[in-house]
Amino acid sequence: MSKRFLKTALNFELPLDGSVPEWIELIPAGQSVVGRDGRAWVNDNPQGIVSAFAGNKAPIPVDVEHATEIKAPGGDAAPAMAWVEKEEVREGGSIWGEVTWTPKGQEMVANREYRYISPVLIYEKATGRIVGISSVGLTNKPNLYLNALNRESNQKEEIAMDLKALLAALGLPETATLEQALNAVGKLKGDLTTALNRVETPSLDKYVPRADYDAAVGKAANAEQKGRERDAADLDTAINTEIDGALKAGKITPATAEYHKAQCRQDGGLDRFKQFVTAAPVVADASGLDGKKPGETTTALNAEEAKIAAMFGNSVEDIKKYGKG
Helix, strand or coil, X not given: CXXXXXXXXXXXXXXXXXXCCCEEEEECCCCEEECCCCCEEEXXXXXXXXXXXXXXXXXXXXXXXXHHHHCHHHCXXXXXXXXXXXXXXXXXXXXXXXXXXXXXXXXXXXXXXXXXXXXXXXXXXXXXEEEEEEEEEEECCHHHHHHHHHHHHHHHHHHHHHHHHHHHHCCCCCCCCHHHHHHHHHHHHHHHHHHHHHXXXXXXXXXXXXXXXXXXXXXXXXXXXXXXXXXXXXHHHHHHHHHHHHHHHCCCCHHHHHHHHHHHCCCCHHHHHHHHHHHCCCCCCCCCCCCCCCCCCCCCCCHHHHHHHHHCCCCHHHHHHHXXX
C-alpha cells in the first residue's frame, strides 16, 4: 500500500440474540467517523467507497481477529469466516455490506463466540479521508486490535524514514519524491545492464575477440618460424661459401672446417670469420683445383722420386702419365 494510505479499525456489535445477520454496518453515518481511541476520519464520499469496491470485483474477507491484516502478510493462515459480497450506501452516508457466511463463521456468530465486527478502513494519511474497506474481523477485544493496527501505522512511518535513507544512498535531497527515487533506481539498473552488455559484447575498437586474437598470434608465430628457417638456410649457404673459399685459399685446413662453421653460426660469427680470413696467412698449400681440367695433373717429381723412377727404368714422362702409384 502506498504511504499515502493507512488502515484503522472500527467496531460494531453483532446481534445479542445470536442471529446471523445478512447485512452488517461497515461505516457509520455522518461525515466524521470517530474511533474508540478518539481518532477521527472523514467519510465525505461514501458512494466513492462503494464504487471502488464494485470496481475491484472481489469480495472482502471477514476473518477472525484481523488475521488477514496481521497473519497473512507473514504467510500464516487467515481463513475467512464470511465474505462481504456487496456494499451499499444507506441513510446518513452509512455503508452496509451484504455478507455470505461460511458454515464455521455462521456457527461462531450463532454461538456468540465473537461479539464484535471490526472493519479495517483504508484512509488517506494527509486528509484522513476514507477511501475503502480492506477487510472485516470478528473480535472480542477491539482495543487490542486497534493497537495492532496502530502498529501498522508506525511501520508506515518507518518506511518513510527508510525512504530518507534511500534518498541519501542515491545522492538525492530529502525533498525528493518516491517517484524520483524510483527513477534513480531505474537509471542505476539501466547503467548496470549496459555495463554487463559491454562485458559480454565489448567494443571492437578496443577489444579483439579471443578466437581472432589466437588466430593472429598463430599466424605471426608461423611466419616468424618460417623466417627463422629461411634465415638459417641463407646463413648456412653463406657460411659454406666462405669456408670453401678459405679452404681453396689455404687459409684454413680441412681439419678445422667444422670448427669454423660452428663459430660462423654464432651471432656475428660470419663477419668475424671473414675478417680472420682476410688477415690470416696461408697455412696449407692451395688445393690447385680451381680451373683444373679432368685428367690434368700438376704433380711434380722431386729429386728422390726421379732417382727411384730411374731405378725401375721409368722416365719422368712415365711417372707423370701413369701417376705416382
